[in-house]
Amino acid sequence: MSVGIIILAVAVLAVLGYVLGRRRALSLAASSGEKLHSLPGYYGYTVALFTAVPALVVLVCWLFLQPMAIESRVSGMIPDSVIPEGGARSLVMADVRRIANGLDAVLVQGGISEDELGQMRSDFSNVRSRLASVGVALGSDVPPQVFEAAKTFRQSAKTGNLLMTIVVLGLAVCFAPWAYRRIQPGMRARNMTESFVKALLLGSSLVAILTTVGIVGSLVVETVLFFKMYPAQDFFFSTVWNPQFRGGSDLGILPLLWGTFYVSLISLIVAVPLGLMIAIYLSEYAGATTRGIVKPAIEVLAGIPTIVYGLFALITVGPFLRDWLAQPLGLGNSSSSVLTAGLVMGIMIIPFVSSLSDDIINAVPQALRDGSYGLGATHSETIRQVVLPAALPGIVGAVLLAASRAIGETMIVVLGAGASAKLDINPFEAMTTVTVKIVSQLTGDTEFASPETLVAFALGLTLFVITLGLNVLALYIVRKYREQYE
Incomplete structure (x- = not known):
């Protein structure tokens, strides 16, 4: 399931939680005769927030960590012998990602099946022709290890996306009933909602600061690495x-x-x-x-x-x-x-x-x-x-x-x-x-x-x-x- 569909599903559950939470607050107040601490809408907001926020936080963290974990795993599969002389492992990983995306395109267009993909280990002429049909050109010197790493990369990404969908939607589905059952007339729903809004405003105000810190930090780290390779005096004072x-x-x-x-x-x-x-x-x-x-x-x-x-x-x-x-x-x-x-x-x-x-x-x-x-x-x-x-x-x-x-x-x-x-x-x-x-x-x-x-x-x-x-x-x-x- 794509990220957009996951977000849409969580948003639908949050809206449903808002409607049901508001309705429950009114129903409890009418049946018990107890006055609500907050306006009915705040109880709905509470259910919606508990439904959406944990799921979306996990989704963002997953999208950030999964690529690094897959890159680390697949990079370890590539032996040093297949890295070109004077080249870098990052360039080989770029080929791996390109081939993996090409395999996805071939599968979508019906060029090969999952079973055929799993059996492709030595017939690289067939692989090249199928990938070329979707705009991915492979050179004659692509090692078998790179193709196997591409298949692993694709399978790991597919598995990770499936687990991400299950975990994110599972959190939304689990937290929604829990928040719904917590609703009581005396619950301080307005305080909880406003605390979340304050935290959201604080986080928004920190975005610019953290972005600046991240930009400067990345520039400083890479600049220090550059000056380890090239003299600083030549960089600042050379006229060529x-x-x-x-x-x-x-x-x-x-x-x-x-x-x-x-x-x-x-x-x-x-x-x-x-x-x-x-x-x-x-x-x-x-x-x-x-x-x-x-x-x-x-x-x-x-x-x-x-x-x-x-x-x-x-x-x-x-x-x-x-x-x-x-x-x-x-x-x-x-x-x-x-x-x-x-x-x-x-x-x-x-x-x-x-x-x-x-x-x-x-x-x-x-x-x-x-x-x-x-x-x-x-x-x-x-x-x-x-x-x-x-x-x-x-x-x-x-x-x-x-x-x-x-x-x-x-x-x-x-x-x-x-x-x-x-x-x-x-x-x-x-x-x-x-x-x-x-x-x-x-x-x-x-x-x-x-x-x-x-x-x-x-x-x-x-x-x-x-x-x-x-x-x-x-x-x-x-x-x-x-x-x-x-």
């Missing part, structure tokens, strides 16, 4: 980025940091002035009709997929800058450049600056404006000397959000700026950023334990530290100006 998966790699981060800083700087130069001027106009000068039309039109820019911006940079902006600026000035012949990506990215993040700044400026109390007018200040002087200083902390936050969005962008850089890692001040040259190289180093059929793959985690951790530093600096600036203003 030249990964070679067969050895002799140069993995200096400086060209990538320069490209990230350069593209982000150009995008902010475009977005921040335009965004602030738009925000000031909409909040201080535009009428209600104009504001109702212009603001939604600008915010549409934030809803355009980044791949569309990337295609716009590749097809329109890049060739235009090359033909009308770069080539006539003798600065380059490529349509992929830092300026191309920066301009398009700046257009993309304008709504982040304008919308947030507009809301922040509108939040400045009208009394401040009236006081400024009473002292004889003009409209423009009031904006410059009263409104903007009052809104400065929020505007800094908007600019920081736009900067973070620019630093983390990938698709526009790939299509607009290219993938060349270099140190150059010419904005018409093709360069790349840290995020682009993180993607490129983690894609493809490469060995995960190599420095050329683990360097992606070092790049990610470095980018995280830089972004954290920018946040701390922005927080310091915001607090300083806020104290001066207050």
